[in-house]
Amino acid sequence: MKTLEGKTAIITGSGRDKGIGKGIAMAFADAGCNVVISDIGIVKDHRFDESHIGTNDEMEAIVQEAKDKGVDAIGVACDVRSESEVENLISTTVDHFGSFDIMVNNAGIGYLMEPLIDFKEESWNAVLDVNLKGAFLCTKHSAKHMINQGTSGRIINIASQAAKSGFPFAAAYTASKHGMVGLTRSNAVELGQHKITVNAVCPNHITTGLGQWQNKFFSEKMGMNYDDYIQGIRDRIPLGRVGMVDDIAKACIFLASDQADYITGEALNVSGGEEMH
Numbered sequence: 001m002k003t004l005e006g007k008t009a010i011i012t013g014s015g016r017d018k019g020i021g022k023g024i025a026m027a028f029a030d031a032g033c034n035v036v037i038s039d040i041g042i043v044k045d046h047r048f049d050e051s052h053i054g055t056n057d058e059m060e061a062i063v064q065e066a067k068d069k070g071v072d073a074i075g076v077a078c079d080v081r082s083e084s085e086v087e088n089l090i091s092t093t094v095d096h097f098g099s100f101d102i103m104v105n106n107a108g109i110g111y112l113m114e115p116l117i118d119f120k121e122e123s124w125n126a127v128l129d130v131n132l133k134g135a136f137l138c139t140k141h142s143a144k145h146m147i148n149q150g151t152s153g154r155i156i157n158i159a160s161q162a163a164k165s166g167f168p169f170a171a172a173y174t175a176s177k178h179g180m181v182g183l184t185r186s187n188a189v190e191l192g193q194h195k196i197t198v199n200a201v202c203p204n205h206i207t208t209g210l211g212q213w214q215n216k217f218f219s220e221k222m223g224m225n226y227d228d229y230i231q232g233i234r235d236r237i238p239l240g241r242v243g244m245v246d247d248i249a250k251a252c253i254f255l256a257s258d259q260a261d262y263i264t265g266e267a268l269n270v271s272g273g274e275e276m277h
């Protein structure tokens with residue numbers, strides 16, 4: 001029996017190759033779960049560098065990859081900052097699948113990093129809007145559907161090690177991810193009566209497009225070459241390696257499964273032991 005057989009999940013920010021969202025979607029499909037691949041799809045905002053965004057073509061290729069695993073899959077473009085687009089994401093999902101069980105709030109931006117005293121207001125707003133407001137809107141409209149549906153539900157928020165510890169040049173990113181844990185706990189308390197669990201997953205260093213950009217940024221700031229910087233990360237991780245997309249996907253499968261029925265309001269580190277609180 002596949003762990004998530006018969007379930008349907010929406011994964012935001014899952015339309016970018018090599019991304020954590022794609023990894024979660026593929027693992028869910030392998031576990032028998034129908035998937036909605038959702039991403040911003042098109043570059044709508046001058047603050048978003050095209051190289052950081054999943055394109056419609058990437059999204060459609062990922063939908064096909066999921067279908068090739070034998071589940072049903074659709075792609076829905078959605079900018080998580082827009083309430084009307086989030087409502088459309090939910091209604092398109094329900095029109096196609098009849099209902100859904102799992103929302104993974106994975107969409108995020110992590111490349112607007114500036115020294116605190118130079119940090120631009122528009123950068124702060126962009127990061128908080130995607131990472132925190134986006135998760136709030138998607139949770140609000142998923143919960144509304146799950147409550148009306150009257151069955152249990154799962155909300156999984158992809159936070160970060162930056163939800164537990166501070167990082168330089170990352171005031172907005174760190175604040176948004178700490179905020180995501182607060183959102184997780186508040187929503188877990190409120191939605192428990194409806195058998196909807198809300199948990200966060202906190203990855204450390206995963207070499208996605210975003211992860212690679214961050215490693216390059218921090219290695220340059222520290223005056224280190226890239227390989228030495230990565231080796232330094234490995235050296236301080238008790239399990240001796242950097243994280244893989246699959247490590248995060250496995251944690252999400254667990255939290256989405258019946259095995260995690262009695263777990264809510266948690267912020268689970270998936271960091272090889274680097275982060276312990």
Ligand SMILES: NC(=O)c1ccc[n+]([C@@H]2O[C@H](COP(=O)([O-])OP(=O)(O)OC[C@H]3O[C@@H](n4cnc5c(N)ncnc54)[C@H](O)[C@@H]3O)[C@@H](O)[C@H]2O)c1
Binds near residue numbers: 018039202205208210
């Ligand atoms: N890579 C890491 O080391 C790492 C570590 C901790 C947490 N995370 C978190 O994991 C999540 C996925 O990151 P990733 O490393 O796979 O990066 P990624 O850039 O590959 O994925 C982020 C996705 O979010 C999408 N996105 C951006 N703005 C959006 C918007 N307004 N609406 C909808 N989608 C939008 C992008 O198009 C992209 O597909 C993020 O929330 C990130 O903060 C990553």
